[in-house]
Amino acid sequence: MTRQYVFVIDLRRCIGCDTCVVGCKMENAVPPGHFRLKVFDSQRNLQFKKPVGTYPDLDMYWLPVMCQHCADAPCVTACPTRALWRRDDDGLVMLDKERCIGCQRCGEECPYDALTFDDETGTADKCTACEHRLAEGLAPMCELVCPTRAIHFGDLNDRDSKVRALVDSRESRRLNESSGAAPQIYYLSP
Amino acid sequence: MTDQTNQARQGDGAGAPAVDRVVRSVCSPNCTGGCGVNVYVRDERIIKIEPADFPDPGYRRICLKGMAMAMQRVTHPDRLRYPLRRIGKRGEGRFERISWDEAFDFLAGELQRVAQRYGSEANAWTTMTGNYGARASMSPNRIANCLQGTWFTYTGLMGDLGAAMGFLPTLGVSATGQDWPDLVGARLIIIFGCNVATSALSEMHFLFDAMEAGARLVVVDPRYSRTASKADQWLSLRPGTDAALILGMLNAILEADLHDADYLRRHTNAPFLVRDDDGALLRERDLFANGGDGTLVLDAERGRPCPADDTAMPRLRGGVTVKLLDGRRISCRTAYDVMLDAWAQYTPERAAEICEVPADVIRGLALEYAQTAPAALWIGQGAQRYRHGHLAFRAAATLAAVCGNIGKPHAGVSWSGGAMLRVFSSVIFNDPLGLLEPGGRRARTLPGTRMLETIATGKPYPVKSLWLAGYGFGTQSPNFDRFVRDALPRLELFAVTEQVMTPAARYADIVLPCVSSYEDDLDIVPGAYNLYVQLRRRAIAPVGESKNDWDIFKGVCERMGLGEHWQMSAETFCRQLLEQSTDEAVRSIDWAELEREGVVRLALPDPYVPFADQRFPTESGRVELYTERLRGFGQAVLVHEEPLESNRATRAKDYPLTLMTSHAMHTVHSQHTNLAWIRELLPGPRLEMHPVDAAAREIAEGDLVAVWNDRGRFEVRVTLTEAVRPGMVNLPEGWWPQHLAHGHYNDLVHVTPNPVQDAIIETNFPVWDVLVEVTRVASPPAAPVPPEGKRR
Numbered sequence: 005m006t007r008q009y010v011f012v013i014d015l016r017r018c019i020g021c022d023t024c025v026v027g028c029k030m031e032n033a034v035p036p037g038h039f040r041l042k043v044f045d046s047q048r049n050l051q052f053k054k055p056v057g058t059y060p061d062l063d064m065y066w067l068p069v070m071c072q073h074c075a076d077a078p079c080v081t082a083c084p085t086r087a088l089w090r091r092d093d094d095g096l097v098m099l100d101k102e103r104c105i106g107c108q109r110c111g112e113e114c115p116y117d118a119l120t121f122d123d124e125t126g127t128a129d130k131c132t133a134c135e136h137r138l139a140e141g142l143a144p145m146c147e148l149v150c151p152t153r154a155i156h157f158g159d160l161n162d163r164d165s166k167v168r169a170l171v172d173s174r175e176s177r178r179l180n181e182s183s184g185a186a187p188q189i190y191y192l193s194p
Numbered sequence: 195m196t197d198q199t200n201q202a203r204q205g206d207g208a209g210a211p212a213v214d215r216v217v218r219s220v221c222s223p224n225c226t227g228g229c230g231v232n233v234y235v236r237d238e239r240i241i242k243i244e245p246a247d248f249p250d251p252g253y254r255r256i257c258l259k260g261m262a263m264a265m266q267r268v269t270h271p272d273r274l275r276y277p278l279r280r281i282g283k284r285g286e287g288r289f290e291r292i293s294w295d296e297a298f299d300f301l302a303g304e305l306q307r308v309a310q311r312y313g314s315e316a317n318a319w320t321t322m323t324g325n326y327g328a329r330a331s332m333s334p335n336r337i338a339n340c341l342q343g344t345w346f347t348y349t350g351l352m353g354d355l356g357a358a359m360g361f362l363p364t365l366g367v368s369a370t371g372q373d374w375p376d377l378v379g380a381r382l383i384i385i386f387g388c389n390v391a392t393s394a395l396s397e398m399h400f401l402f403d404a405m406e407a408g409a410r411l412v413v414v415d416p417r418y419s420r421t422a423s424k425a426d427q428w429l430s431l432r433p434g435t436d437a438a439l440i441l442g443m444l445n446a447i448l449e450a451d452l453h454d455a456d457y458l459r460r461h462t463n464a465p466f467l468v469r470d471d472d473g474a475l476l477r478e479r480d481l482f483a484n485g486g487d488g489t490l491v492l493d494a495e496r497g498r499p500c501p502a503d504d505t506a507m508p509r510l511r512g513g514v515t516v517k518l519l520d521g522r523r524i525s526c527r528t529a530y531d532v533m534l535d536a537w538a539q540y541t542p543e544r545a546a547e548i549c550e551v552p553a554d555v556i557r558g559l560a561l562e563y564a565q566t567a568p569a570a571l572w573i574g575q576g577a578q579r580y581r582h583g584h585l586a587f588r589a590a591a592t593l594a595a596v597c598g599n600i601g602k603p604h605a606g607v608s609w610s611g612g613a614m615l616r617v618f619s620s621v622i623f624n625d626p627l628g629l630l631e632p633g634g635r636r637a638r639t640l641p642g643t644r645m646l647e648t649i650a651t652g653k654p655y656p657v658k659s660l661w662l663a664g665y666g667f668g669t670q671s672p673n674f675d676r677f678v679r680d681a682l683p684r685l686e687l688f689a690v691t692e693q694v695m696t697p698a699a700r701y702a703d704i705v706l707p708c709v710s711s712y713e714d715d716l717d718i719v720p721g722a723y724n725l726y727v728q729l730r731r732r733a734i735a736p737v738g739e740s741k742n743d744w745d746i747f748k749g750v751c752e753r754m755g756l757g758e759h760w761q762m763s764a765e766t767f768c769r770q771l772l773e774q775s776t777d778e779a780v781r782s783i784d785w786a787e788l789e790r791e792g793v794v795r796l797a798l799p800d801p802y803v804p805f806a807d808q809r810f811p812t813e814s815g816r817v818e819l820y821t822e823r824l825r826g827f828g829q830a831v832l833v834h835e836e837p838l839e840s841n842r843a844t845r846a847k848d849y850p851l852t853l854m855t856s857h858a859m860h861t862v863h864s865q866h867t868n869l870a871w872i873r874e875l876l877p878g879p880r881l882e883m884h885p886v887d888a889a890a891r892e893i894a895e896g897d898l899v900a901v902w903n904d905r906g907r908f909e910v911r912v913t914l915t916e917a918v919r920p921g922m923v924n925l926p927e928g929w930w931p932q933h934l935a936h937g938h939y940n941d942l943v944h945v946t947p948n949p950v951q952d953a954i955i956e957t958n959f960p961v962w963d964v965l966v967e968v969t970r971v972a973s974p975p976a977a978p979v980p981p982e983g984k985r986r
Contacts, residue, residue, distance in 0.1 A: 017402050019391040019420050022875050026258035030242050052913050059916040060430050064423040151255045152399045
């Protein structure tokens with residue numbers, strides 16, 4: 005069986021600290037003002053996040069969102085130059101910046117607003133699950149630095165993996181599943 | 195040289211070139227995390243950091259602030275690269291570049307001139323917590339001692355002394371805590387005034403671990419903090435009433451007879467006899483001609499006074515009339531009876547009235563705490579930021595003792611603890627090698643909370659020079675505006691050691707460029723909230739001409755003929771700090787192991803449970819629930835005292851809102867505020883206000899508002915949120931004057947002397963004991979980010 009890499013994000017543990025955001029920027033030299041990973045609150049605020057409800061009956065959670073590495077990725081279908089493709093052996097959606105012409109159709113089609121574009125050339129940038137680290141047997145940076153151990157990365161097809169155990173034992177959901185894109189990031193319910 | 199570096203290895207960034215070396219160092223701003231970091235260096239620049247290994251992988255972590263600091267603060271364009279001497283007026287911001295030789299000559303000349311004219315103690319130093327390296331943070335105190343100047347204490351000025359003053363009289367230590375991993379196993383965890391998920395975010399996973407292992411988490415906090423949002427139960431109390439809430443719990447527990455009488459008899463001073471006439475403890479010398487200071491209890495059989503040490507099971511309740519040596523007869527009661535009397539008023543209903551938490555909630559939590567084992571209490575700095583903030587900490591310790599929860603695994607009462615206090619407190623009392631007091635030379639010590647008045651009035655004696663190091667004084671100190679107005683003109687020399695041109699440095703006569711911790715010499719960093727000691731190695735060469743604190747002070751002392759005291763190498767200093775410790779747990783650290791691993795745990799049981807032997811470094815050796823020496827202040831027995839600026843005080847008619855300035859997720863105080871990665875996520879300051887309070891003032895989301903009282907005024911944009919209770923506003927702090935449209939929030943605070951705290955140690959800066967009014971000054975502009983305000 006081939007691998008299916010997934011992120012499993014435990015919303016009970018996520019405290020919205022943005023450490024994954026900064027770790028991603030540091031590891032991948034993401035330019036100022038651009039993000040491969042963003043953390044929203046439950047009302048999709050990126051800054052000055054707030055609970056929902058009325059004092060004192062309040063609820064708050066945070067949602068780290070990166071490329072959802074969809075099994076049926078609309079960006080891959082939309083890309084006219086095949087700069088985007090889904091990797092057969094592990095399911096990650098990859099981007100070849102050399103082939104990207106900056107048409108931004110992928111950005112228009114992505115249900116998760118997961119792509120960011122170079123200010124001048126318009127070429128795309130997105131989460132690669134730190135594939136350069138994976139190649140060395142290292143964890144993606146967001147998983148490595150998460151102070152609350154809320155982010156898990158691994159092979160969902162591996163019965164012994166942590167991600168498999170979490171998905172099997174906890175209630176989870178994927179974002180905007182009705183998009184039909186079959187996203188591969190699992191959010192464990194808060 | 196002790197720099198130990200791994201072999202250069204291939205960088206792992208996509209297409210990243212090789213790194214020159216990976217250095218294990220320590221992220222050590224004023225953050226309790228104390229994270230070990232592997233620093234990836236190429237061409238003398240940090241290209242990234244990663245979490246370093248720890249013996250306990252639970253401590254393997256870094257955070258957004260640490261990454262932003264390593265990557266963006268160290269080489270920030272604002273870094274000061276050479277010494278600067280003022281050429282304009284003070285505060286004008288005009289400086290000239292000078293050489294270190296000129297800087298040292300100037301400083302030595304000024305310090306000598308002041309000393310000759312006013313006496314050496316007219317030269318003063320203080321610091322804060324900008325650098326958690328032991329050698330770096332001790333250097334300012336060391337030069338004050340070396341030059342026999344004045345040392346202004348800083349813990350009260352920090353606003354963190356209330357905690358110590360609650361624990362010290364009760365438990366005999368100023369801070370103590372169970373190991374974070376020890377929380378796993380607790381069935382109930384109650385946290386007072388501590389937003390772990392924000393101000394100690396790296397420890398938060400231990401709480402999650404404990405919850406997943408079955409703990410119920412209860413958070414007591416006026417605000418719906420990140421930690422509160424993760425709790426099973428949140429109690430939003432009126433600011434500054436934590437002690438009243440705990441008194442309500444105590445009352446309910448005692449009423450239900452759920453206290454641990456056996457523990458109270460054996461391990462606390464509850465059975466001690468208290469004289470009805472003066473509230474002093476009855477002592478052997480009161481009754482016997484040859485009697486000593488020994489205290490007395492009622493023996494179990496006959497109810498007669500007997501020495502406390504002679505019976506394991508004294509009576510907890512009861513009284514007796516005794517005949518004093520002078521023939522007078524006085525009545526005495528057990529301290530326990532005295533406390534029960536005093537606490538009778540704090541029914542859950544009365545506590546509910548004070549705290550604005552429902553009585554049944556208080557009673558329910560009390561009974562749950564008394565009937566759940568193990569149950570852990572954590573109390574954080576937030577609870578102490580009011581005039582009598584020490585009472586909250588004393589209350590927490592009292593609650594734990596009444597239920598017999600001290601010295602047990604997964605239980606206890608914790609605040610801070612960690613290796614830092616153990617490493618530092620030893621050298622304060624035992625310094626044969628002159629690490630802090632070189633050649634036995636010693637400064638005169640004055641309370642930092644009185645620094646402004648001391649300088650402004652010349653009392654108790656003239657202080658004519660002040661040199662700050664490691665202190666973001668212009669953003670963090672109370673009433674910096676008053677310092678500039680009333681104290682600064684009295685100073686003939688104002689020197690600041692800094693990394694960047696901070697608001698205080700702008701007013702300095704001379705600014706000395708300081709290295710960041712990544713450029714510093716070898717140092718040791720003892721954990722503030724954990725029991726590890728780490729070696730902090732230099733990762734990169736100093737930026738520009740910057741020097742470390744030790745070398746800056748050394749340069750000055752050399753010119754003053756005292757260079758002999760500063761010749762000790764960094765390694766010698768660090769080794770001796772550990773090896774000379776009177777604390778066995780510190781002294782046992784093997785230097786070779788520390789050099790090899792970069793991190794060693796104190797030689798203490800793992801996990802560590804404080805007071806497992808039930809011995810307390812108090813006068814009686816027990817938990818002292820009754821504090822004899824505070825009887826003159828009405829605090830022999832735990833009580834609740836309202837904040838000076840209670841929102842029920844008369845003053846609240848003019849200024850109805852309590853102003854809190856909570857710690858922020860994205861910055862450690864003012865240190866990270868100007869970093870690009872931080873500001874992308876936190877564009878500017880926002881005052882948090884409840885929609886009800888906003889509506890009453892016709893304030894809308896994003897409005898520019900003035901926050902003011904009779905001491906000052908600042909302007910900031912507002913955000914409306916249900917996360918703060920009505921009756922208070924909160925500004926997550928760390929902002930510089932230039933980030934605010936006008937003024938600064940620390941212009942609105944006060945440091946009113948507190949006699950009871952002065953009797954314990956020193957008045958604590960009650961940071962949130964502040965009432966304000968808020969009014970709208972403008973409609974929101976189109977731009978989402980407030981314009982750069984006027985600079986000081």
